[in-house]
Amino acid sequence: MSGDVTHDGAIVWGRADRESKMLVEWATTESMTDARVLPGLNVGTPTSFSGKMALTGLPSDQDIFYRVTMADLADNTMSEPLTGRFRTAPMSKRDISFVWSGDTAGQGWGIDESRGGMTTYATMLGHRPDFFLHSGDTVYADGPLQDEVELDDGTIWNNLLTPSKMKVAETLDEFRDQHLYNYLDRNVRAFNAEVPMIAQWDDHEVTNNWYPNEILASDDRYSVKSAQLLAARASRAFHEMIPTRQTLAEPMRVYRKLAYGPLLEIFVIDLRTYRGDNTANREENGAPFLGADQLAWLKREMMNSKATWKVIASDMPIGMMVTDGDNMENGANGDGPALGREQDIATVLSFIKAAGIANTVWLTADVHYTAAHHYSPERAVFQDFEPFWEFVSGPLHAGTFGPSDYDNTFGPEVRFAKHPEAGQANLPPSDGLQFFGKVDIAADTGVMTVRLMDSADVELWSVDLEPRTA
Numbered sequence: 260m261s262g263d264v265t266h267d268g269a270i271v272w273g274r275a276d277r278e279s280k281m282l283v284e285w286a287t288t289e290s291m292t293d294a295r296v297l298p299g300l301n302v303g304t305p306t307s308f309s310g311k312m313a314l315t316g317l318p319s320d321q322d323i324f325y326r327v328t329m330a331d332l333a334d335n336t337m338s339e340p341l342t343g344r345f346r347t348a349p350m351s352k353r354d355i356s357f358v359w360s361g362d363t364a365g366q367g368w369g370i371d372e373s374r375g376g377m378t379t380y381a382t383m384l385g386h387r388p389d390f391f392l393h394s395g396d397t398v399y400a401d402g403p404l405q406d407e408v409e410l411d412d413g414t415i416w417n418n419l420l421t422p423s424k425m426k427v428a429e430t431l432d433e434f435r436d437q438h439l440y441n442y443l444d445r446n447v448r449a450f451n452a453e454v455p456m457i458a459q460w461d462d463h464e465v466t467n468n469w470y471p472n473e474i475l476a477s478d479d480r481y482s483v484k485s486a487q488l489l490a491a492r493a494s495r496a497f498h499e500m501i502p503t504r505q506t507l508a509e510p511m512r513v514y515r516k517l518a519y520g521p522l523l524e525i526f527v528i529d530l531r532t533y534r535g536d537n538t539a540n541r542e543e544n545g546a547p548f549l550g551a552d553q554l555a556w557l558k559r560e561m562m563n564s565k566a567t568w569k570v571i572a573s574d575m576p577i578g579m580m581v582t583d584g585d586n587m588e589n590g591a592n593g594d595g596p597a598l599g600r601e602q603d604i605a606t607v608l609s610f611i612k613a614a615g616i617a618n619t620v621w622l623t624a625d626v627h628y629t630a631a632h633h634y635s636p637e638r639a640v641f642q643d644f645e646p647f648w649e650f651v652s653g654p655l656h657a658g659t660f661g662p663s664d665y666d667n668t669f670g671p672e673v674r675f676a677k678h679p680e681a682g683q684a685n686l687p688p689s690d691g692l693q694f695f696g697k698v699d700i701a702a703d704t705g706v707m708t709v710r711l712m713d714s715a716d717v718e719l720w721s722v723d724l725e726p727r728t729a
Contacts, residue, residue, distance in 0.1 A: 260451035262458065262502030263517060264390060266319040266348040269455060272311050272502040275329040275338065278303040281310040285325040287318065294326070301332065306499050307435045320349035343452040346389055349520035352702040358383045359652060360695035361394035361624025363441055365463060366658030366685050369404045369418040370444045377656040379693045379714040380446040384453060386697060391454045392525065394624035394653065395461030395574035397501065398437035400428035400493060402463065416687055419443060427466070429483045431492045438500035458501045459513055459527050461574040461625060465493040468583040470534050514553050516560050522700050524566040526557060530575050540587035540599035548590060548600035558610050567705050567726050569616065573623045576651055577604055578632060578671035579663040581625070594667045597641045601668055608644035608669070618726050620707065622696065624653035628661035628678035629694035629711045631720060632671045639670030648724065650709055652696035658685035659692040675711065675720040691715060
């Protein structure tokens with residue numbers, strides 16, 4: 260699979276079943292007659308036989324076909340070659356289309372091959388998007404699967420099981436196996452071979468609602484009690500098993516910017532790694548959320564952006580209240596002024612207004628239903644910002660929940676939402692409440708069309724956003 264595509268490069272990922280040399284070729288034609296061969300990469304036990312290679316010097320706005328072959332380091336036996344494709348980002352204006360969602364294989368709903376597996380991936384592939392933004396919970400490392408689950412209609416959900424999916428992940432190999440489990444699904448494999456990914460993480464890559472200083476003292480499922488230790492292993496597995504583009508300055512960093520021509524830049528943020536403890540989240544002097552370095556990076560990169568649209572890819576929504584027992588899990592904390600973690604969000608919104616940064620849109624997942632939110636200072640307690648949209652979509656293949664409560668700090672208004680009926684929770688994927696979003700940007704007008712879709716490819720709601728000049 261491929262990921263973090265730019266106008267002149269991409270990351271290609273592959274995995275073998277033994278110590279091998281990973282051989283990658285790429286071409287601009289499907290026949291591969293003009294293939295260029297990259298120097299091989301040795302893969303082995305240090306990365307669970309996985310490897311990532313950076314393709315550079317690619318032509319912009321061009322279909323790229325690639326082939327990965329593994330050569331056994333012991334006897335040079337060659338694997339069957341596997342192929343994939345992607346399109347590089349443009350340098351000039353052209354129509355752009357991408358999809359986003361989150362939450363894969365959660366709440367006990369794994370791969371049921373008799374029901375077609377993770378079918379939302381097949382639906383998204385049918386749109387042939389330029390790329391896919393995975394908004395977090397790429398795996399559920401804290402969600403062991405049972406072989407059978409009886410549904411309300413009397414039928415049985417049959418989970419494909421692997422040893423690592425029968426317990427919570429604690430070791431590095433167990434965290435790696437969470438990702439490899441998802442890749443057993445034929446829909447996921449077909450999608451990944453055709454659509455490059457931009458991935459971020461949230462909590463379930465480690466454990467539910469984790470924060471760095473957390474000690475899992477009362478969770479008897481874990482022999483490893485330090486969330487910081489679990490997160491270190493999970494972070495390594497995340498970057499080994501997903502084609503992320505990493506930086507030498509902070510090799511496990513998730514936040515980054517992806518430029519996609521003059522019409523679009525995506526700012527992937529990380530609301531998990533740098534946060535403080537989960538509390539009532541009403542500290543008057545604020546509480547750590549993005550962290551100082553990430554906050555400065557986001558301001559700097561957005562200020563320097565020349566793209567028409569600036570998408571902030573967030574792993575958590577802004578105004579929806581997400582709880583962690585008696586504490587708060589995200590920024591929202593109840594009606595009133597910006598307190599606790601909300602102050603980081605307020606800082607970002609105020610900076611966008613003061614710097615005259617136009618056309619910002621927030622995309623997220625996390626809450627396991629789909630919604631469109633419009634934020635405006637006229638409805639808000641904190642008012643130092645310009646109106647903006649936030650769109651929520653998911654889950655891809657997990658239990659469906661909702662709705663959430665909202666607070667009025669930033670004045671959210673729900674323009675659309677689809678979720679289970681009151682009193683229903685953790686509905687299985689077979690109930691059809693699985694969601695993704697689709698974004699189209701027109702080259703001629705710059706209009707961004709956002710559609711909220713379900714797994715059956717039904718358009719539930721849409722809006723056309725006109726770009727404005729700063």
